[in-house]
Amino acid sequence: MDKIDISLNINDKPFEVRVAPNDTLLEVLRDQLDLTGSKESCGEGVCGSCTVHMDDKPVRSCLTLALEAQGCNIKTVEGLANGDDLSDLQQSFIDHGAVQCGFCTPGMLMSADALLKSNPSPNEETTRKALSGNICRCTGYAKIVEAVCHAANPHDRCPDCKTDNNSGE
Amino acid sequence: MSDYTIIGKRMPRVDSRAKVMGKAKFTADLKLPGMLVGKIKRSPYAHARILNIDTSKALALPGVKAIVTGKDTEGVKWGVFAYTRDQQFIQTEKARYIGDEVAGVAAVDEETALKALDLINVTYEELPAVFDPMAAMASQTELIHEEFPNNINIHVNIDTGHVDENFEKSYYIREDTFVAPEESYFQAEPYAVLARFDHDDCLEVWCPNGGPHMKSKPLSNSFKIPLHKVKIRKIAIGGAFGGRSEICPADYICALLAKKTNCPVKIVFTREENTIATRQGHAMITTHKTGVDKEGRVLARETTCYMDGGAYSSTGPIATSVPFLSMEQAYRMGSVRYNGYRVYTNKPIRGMIRVHGRGFACGLDTQLDMIAEHLGIDPVEMRLRNSRQPGEYTSTKSYVDSCAMDETIHKAVEASGWKEKWGKLPPFHGIGIGTNSVQTGFPMGIRGGSQSFIKFNEDGEATVMSGVVDNGQGNDNMLVQIAAEELGLLPEDIHLVSADTETTSSDPGSYSQVSTFVGGHAVKIAAANCREKLFEVASKILKVDPGNLAAKNRMIFVKDNPEKCVPIKKVVRVSLLNFNSVNAEGGYWPKVDMKREWVSNPYGQMCEAFSFGTTIVEVKVDPDTGQVEVLQATAAQDVGYALNPLVLEGQFEGSVAMGGQGGMLTEYHEWKDGRCLNPTMLDYKLPLACDMPKIKNIIVESLDPKGPYGAKEAGMSIAMSAAQGYSAAVSNAIGVHMDSFPLTPDKILAAIKKKKSKAD
Ligand code: FES
Ligand code: FES
Numbered sequence: 001m002d003k004i005d006i007s008l009n010i011n012d013k014p015f016e017v018r019v020a021p022n023d024t025l026l027e028v029l030r031d032q033l034d035l036t037g038s039k040e041s042c043g044e045g046v047c048g049s050c051t052v053h054m055d056d057k058p059v060r061s062c063l064t065l066a067l068e069a070q071g072c073n074i075k076t077v078e079g080l081a082n083g084d085d086l087s088d089l090q091q092s093f094i095d096h097g098a099v100q101c102g103f104c105t106p107g108m109l110m111s112a113d114a115l116l117k118s119n120p121s122p123n124e125e126t127t128r129k130a131l132s133g134n135i136c137r138c139t140g141y142a143k144i145v146e147a148v149c150h151a152a153n154p155h156d157r158c159p160d161c162k163t164d165n166n167s168g169e
Numbered sequence: 170m171s172d173y174t175i176i177g178k179r180m181p182r183v184d185s186r187a188k189v190m191g192k193a194k195f196t197a198d199l200k201l202p203g204m205l206v207g208k209i210k211r212s213p214y215a216h217a218r219i220l221n222i223d224t225s226k227a228l229a230l231p232g233v234k235a236i237v238t239g240k241d242t243e244g245v246k247w248g249v250f251a252y253t254r255d256q257q258f259i260q261t262e263k264a265r266y267i268g269d270e271v272a273g274v275a276a277v278d279e280e281t282a283l284k285a286l287d288l289i290n291v292t293y294e295e296l297p298a299v300f301d302p303m304a305a306m307a308s309q310t311e312l313i314h315e316e317f318p319n320n321i322n323i324h325v326n327i328d329t330g331h332v333d334e335n336f337e338k339s340y341y342i343r344e345d346t347f348v349a350p351e352e353s354y355f356q357a358e359p360y361a362v363l364a365r366f367d368h369d370d371c372l373e374v375w376c377p378n379g380g381p382h383m384k385s386k387p388l389s390n391s392f393k394i395p396l397h398k399v400k401i402r403k404i405a406i407g408g409a410f411g412g413r414s415e416i417c418p419a420d421y422i423c424a425l426l427a428k429k430t431n432c433p434v435k436i437v438f439t440r441e442e443n444t445i446a447t448r449q450g451h452a453m454i455t456t457h458k459t460g461v462d463k464e465g466r467v468l469a470r471e472t473t474c475y476m477d478g479g480a481y482s483s484t485g486p487i488a489t490s491v492p493f494l495s496m497e498q499a500y501r502m503g504s505v506r507y508n509g510y511r512v513y514t515n516k517p518i519r520g521m522i523r524v525h526g527r528g529f530a531c532g533l534d535t536q537l538d539m540i541a542e543h544l545g546i547d548p549v550e551m552r553l554r555n556s557r558q559p560g561e562y563t564s565t566k567s568y569v570d571s572c573a574m575d576e577t578i579h580k581a582v583e584a585s586g587w588k589e590k591w592g593k594l595p596p597f598h599g600i601g602i603g604t605n606s607v608q609t610g611f612p613m614g615i616r617g618g619s620q621s622f623i624k625f626n627e628d629g630e631a632t633v634m635s636g637v638v639d640n641g642q643g644n645d646n647m648l649v650q651i652a653a654e655e656l657g658l659l660p661e662d663i664h665l666v667s668a669d670t671e672t673t674s675s676d677p678g679s680y681s682q683v684s685t686f687v688g689g690h691a692v693k694i695a696a697a698n699c700r701e702k703l704f705e706v707a708s709k710i711l712k713v714d715p716g717n718l719a720a721k722n723r724m725i726f727v728k729d730n731p732e733k734c735v736p737i738k739k740v741v742r743v744s745l746l747n748f749n750s751v752n753a754e755g756g757y758w759p760k761v762d763m764k765r766e767w768v769s770n771p772y773g774q775m776c777e778a779f780s781f782g783t784t785i786v787e788v789k790v791d792p793d794t795g796q797v798e799v800l801q802a803t804a805a806q807d808v809g810y811a812l813n814p815l816v817l818e819g820q821f822e823g824s825v826a827m828g829g830q831g832g833m834l835t836e837y838h839e840w841k842d843g844r845c846l847n848p849t850m851l852d853y854k855l856p857l858a859c860d861m862p863k864i865k866n867i868i869v870e871s872l873d874p875k876g877p878y879g880a881k882e883a884g885m886s887i888a889m890s891a892a893q894g895y896s897a898a899v900s901n902a903i904g905v906h907m908d909s910f911p912l913t914p915d916k917i918l919a920a921i922k923k924k925k926s927k928a929d
Contacts, residue, residue, distance in 0.1 A: 036198035037191020039407075041357050042440050042850040049357060077191035090189040094181045097815040100823065101641025102188030103357035103407030109189060132859040135850065137357045137408050138641050140822030140830075141858040160179060160815065 006070050010035065011079030019066040026050045026061035029076060037077035037106045041135070048134030051107040052076045058114040077106035080113060089113055092151035093144070096160045100138035108134045112148045121153040174721050175654040176878055179815040182646040183660055184405075184639065193405040196361035196375050197437045204363070205234055207426050207436035208282040209419060210272035210289050211446065212264030215515035215843030216298035216313070219263055219291060222272060227288035232281035235429040236289065237273045237422060247387055249415060252768075253322075253482035255314050256518075258391065258421035263296070265313055265480035266515050267844050268445040273422035275434045300843050302454070302475045302512035313480065313513040322478050323485040323511040327493065327771050329564050331504040335469035339460025343540055347457070347532025349910040351477065351838040352450040352831075353848075354522060355855055358407020359443040360417065364424040365433035371398045372424055377406040378668075379414035380638055380678020382616065385670040387416040388424060400671040409640035410827070411521040412448045414680040415483065419446070444848035448520030449838065451488060451511070452477040455529045457536050465546050465554050468503040474529060478511040479518040485511045486767035487611060488519065492526025495889060496533050497564045498606035498779050499574070500555045505564050515843050521680060523888045524828040528910050530889055531833070531896040534603050535906050538897060547591060548897070549582055552604050557781065559871070567775040571881070573807035573871035574781040578604060580867045585785040585803040597790045599902025603893020604783045607885040609876075610683035610776035612765050618758030619688040620674035621695040623652065625751035629723065629738025630662040631699070636676025637688035638668035642883070643816040644684045648692050650812060651877065655696030656703075657720020657737060674756075682882035685812065686778060687757050690877040694755030702751050703737060706744045710735050759875075778873045782806035782886025784894035786829065786862075790902040792921055795914030797834055797899055799860075802891065805867035809881030818866045820884030825864050829891030830856040833899075833911050 003018045010033065017032050029035040029052070041049040043062050050062040053075040080087050089112055092098075099105050108131065115122055115130040122130065127148045128141070136144060150161050187193040224236045239261030248254035259270050272289050276282035297310035305313070305320040313320055336342060362376035372392060378384050381401035389396045406413070419436050426434040438446070453476050460469040472493065478485055489509040497505065524530075541551035557563075559572040581602070582588065590600045610617070622634040633652045639645040649663045656663075666672050676691075677683050704715040707725040711718070711733055719728050726734035744751050762773030787800045804821045811817050835854035839846040847853045872879030892910075899912045905920040 030198070034200070035191075036194070039195070039358070040197070041359065041407075044440075044849060044851055046850040047357070077189075081190055086186070086189065093189050094185040097179075097181065097819050099182065099185040099188045100643065100819055101357060101406060101408045102185070102193050103195065103641075105188050106191045128858040128861075132857045135357070135855050135857065137355055137410075137827070137855065138823045139819055140824070140826035140856075140864065141861050142822040142864055143819055145858060 006067065008069055008074060009072070010074045011076060021067060023066045024062055025052070025064040025066050025069045028066040029061060035076050035078055039103055039106060041103065046135070048111060049104050049107040051110040051134065053110060053114060056114065056117060058111050077109055080109060089116060089148070089151040091162065092147040095162045096143050096147035096150065098139065098144040098147035104134060104136040108136065108144060115148065116152055122149060124149055173654055175650050175660065176812055178813065180646070180650060180660065180813055182643050182816065183649050184645050195358055195405045195407055196363055196377060199363050199375055199435065201365060201433040204433040204435055205275040205277060205430060206279045206282045207423050207434040208274050208286055209270055209422060209436065210274070210286045212267060212269040212271055214264055214293055214295055215267050216296040217264050217293035218296060219260060219271060220294055221292040223290040224272070226290065227274065227285040230281065230285050230288060232277040233274060233285045234277065234432065235275045235426050236285070237425045237429060238271065241425060245391065247416065248482050249484050250486060253485055256481040258418040266517050268517055269480065270418045270422065273426055275426040275430050298515035298843055300514055300516060300840065302477045302514060305512050305514045313515060317513060320513040321510055322482055322513050323489045323768060325486065325489045325507065325509040325768055325771060327505065327507040327565060329504045332469050332471060332506045335504045336460045339468050340463045341540060341543060342458065342460040343536055344456065344458040345532065345536050345908060347455050347528045347535065347908045349453055349528025351452045351519065352522065352836045353444050353838065353853065354410045354412040355850065355853065356408030356410060356412065359440055360419065360438040360447050361436065362420050362423045363433060363435040364427045366428055371400055373400045373402060374420060374424065375402045375404045376420055377409065377413050378638060379409045379640060379680040380676060381668050381670045382636055382675045383414055383678050384416055384420060388420065391421055392424065401669065403668040406640045409680065410523040411525065411680050413640070414521065414678055417447060440850060441848040445517050445845055448483060449479065449517050450522035450525065451519040453526060453528045455532050457533050459536055459540065461540055465541060465544050465551050467500065467555050470502050470505045473508045474510070476509065476511045477514050477516065477519065479514060479516045481518045483518050483520045488521055488525065490767050490771065491521065492529035494775065495605055495607060496530060498569070498608065499557055499604055499781065501557060501561065502564055517845065523885070524832045524892050527832050527892045530605060531893050531910055532908065534893040534897060535900060535908065538900065539906050548602050549578060549587060552578055552602065556604065557606060565775070566772045569779055570875065571778060571809060571871040571873035572781055573869045574604065576869050577781055577783040577805040577807055580869060581783040581785045581803045581805040584865050584867055585787065585801065587785060590787065597792050597902050599898045600785065600787045601894050601897025601901050602783065602785045603890040603897055605886050605889035605893060606779050606781045607682055607882060607889060608776045609686045609778040609780060609882045610677065610759055611681040612761045612775060613677050614763065616675055616677055617761065618756055619676040619691040620754060620756035621691040622754045623695045623699045623752060625741045627742060627745060629736065629741050630664065631656055631658060632664045632666060633692060634666045634673050635688055635692050636668065636673040637684050638679050640679055642820060644679060646816065647685055647689050647812060651689050651692050652696045655693055656700055657725065658723055662723065682885050685880050685882065686876050687759055690757035691755055693877045694757060695753050698753035698755050699751065702753060703740050707735055707740045710740065710743060777875045778809065778881045780807055780881045780886045782890045784825065784829065784887060784890040786894035786898040788898040788902050790899060790917060795917035797912065799830065799862035801863050801865065802829060802894065803865040803867065804887045804891065805869055806884065806886045807869045807871045808883050809873040809876045810870050810879035811868045812878060812880050814868060817868055817883045821866045821887045822864050824884045824888035825891045826856045826861060828888035829895040830860055832892045833895035835911060837911055
């Protein structure tokens, strides 16, 4: 198949890439741009480990063609932190012990980040639902759900919440 | 115990920052200059003789750099034990399961490599195949391995004597059979391996592993190069759960392709390959016959188990033993006879898995509940009457030192509200209890110990070297916590070099629950030795006896006069000025019975410590759909000592998910003629966030006299007991003791229907 030159906007930076029409966004991110934070676990849209944002919406980059991503603002896990400053959500994952092997973590963070954008203080049930497209084999989800619920919600604190973190914007 | 500075604290893990930033590198993320893509050609037949392999067309394809087949090997068979050497890394004579390795390709890209696989022409002669252990033992057709009559791979026989006479004395005897099919690990990270030979002809390998030193030895044997020339590198690992402990044929094929092409080669498994061509959990058919006295105390037990081992031995002798050992540790038995048979079939290879023997353990506990019901005893009381006590010997003569089994039962009963619920819940609402025990370590001969090295840098920070690997459970953090505590530093002052065979000494690996007990212990001893050297120097600076010194927060100070102190950094520099570098080593070798052997002599001290766990589960069953809603799981484990409660809780919760929620409700494989019908995440149902119940974690500490700070292992007893708790709760809810696991809606509905038709 003939390759095509396209430009992608990823983490607020423009990239010129040459892709085959059947190249997925995940392949382009990982193989061409060395953005290996997004992971492939199932390759068929089930596990959510490849989740990235396209215009603030979570999508599965293993099912998204690179061609479809043209003209969108793409955000990957590498774009969550501001330089060395972690986002509240990332810090909350660390503080609550939500990361074990870490393979699901990037996708989990991207789904959770999208949730928090639409609902800054989700309750447990909403969070569990929102994360149900992301499979984690290690944690049993309890600490992930806690980390998400407590990331931006100052009313719902636990001893693992770092006090100096997210003073509520 | 509470005056530790870093140990025992809810410390966030040192590896999580890189992981939340997407910076942690897993094997598939790696790229080396000139790297080729490797792929493996697998047998489409369950049992077939390989007559010919024609690679000419594939080799002619532009972009193909090398092809390897059995001809490139010396046909050597590998096995974990001398008596289980039955597996070639590339088959030369025949394929024994759908997925068996027959060739490997290295090409410039994935597309070319896949095309080349199609162009390799293998001529097979199909042979009759067997797919279940009972049929395999009775089979009159060609054996799967010629040297193993009746396709029996391993037979473990344990007999304490007096079994028959104790059955005679028993007040009540039951015999029941329980079955469970295969399950899979579904580690989040699909298996991957990257290999290259460097300028010194050293083999360098990156791959997920349960112990790098367990990978280097077979590679050194296969390539006939010394061990120091095999460098298994540290890499982030996306889960193991017991399934990544041994060498994988892909490791060898990848290295062979790298050798032939003189380029780095990377093989990344598809999800399907990860399911089919790594390991799976054994399917088991277990019959327990148990005789008790009037009070429900077990006087005699006879257990026979047939395990579907698949095509090769893997860790067969261990796998055949561990389900029994866990139960003999958990429960006292007056006498016992065990016959475990691991049988070859033409199915994928089975290994150790987190909940190893779910049908075995759930069966034993279900039967205890049946006996309790007959005798009119509460299931909790039934367990307390048979539970392991400290200071006893197991049936196979392991001394059990620390043991807080009863405390885990009492605390779980209390926290779950058992007393208010048992026998009082509405219809189709149930509660159940499971108890189990896991060994902290297997007898591993010369590989049973771990050694650590520590060196101080002139800035007062330390480098710690250890062979311990982190599969995701938090071992790196555990080592850093221990080193920081002992050296009086902060965790960020410790640089950890681990799981690399070039720089670290041999270590037993992480799959026998021994990383803390042995590997962590070695770091503790090395750090204490290093601290002593610091104290020697500091005692001269502070002019006090070294025995009066302590270290904390980067300072060495006089115990009863903490104002009198000196920074560790200064102590290191003074030492260097006196021509002495500050470094130390330390090792730990568990005192196990070196004569104990899985098959030939299964008696003697197995390991130095055992963990004990209880899980109580409450469920609601929908009688119309058979769906189970889990309301609450209460998990209590005797961990010895909690080095980091935050990490421990994560292990408990993950254990409930894998052992209980997945293992007892949804996870199993389906087959057609040896072909796995559900190898992907779409078809195999893993627990999701919305499925999980509230989990109450209870950490029980028995302070093991031998464990570092008293610690044993974290979470495995929960994984096992969660399976038992789930099954007991469902049985209680529907009023039928289930004997076929996992408890899927179809089985639950059938049981409800059968019960109803009996009642009518
Ligand atoms: S890899 Fe994309 S959903 Fe699993
Ligand atoms: S942390 Fe391992 S899969 Fe989620």
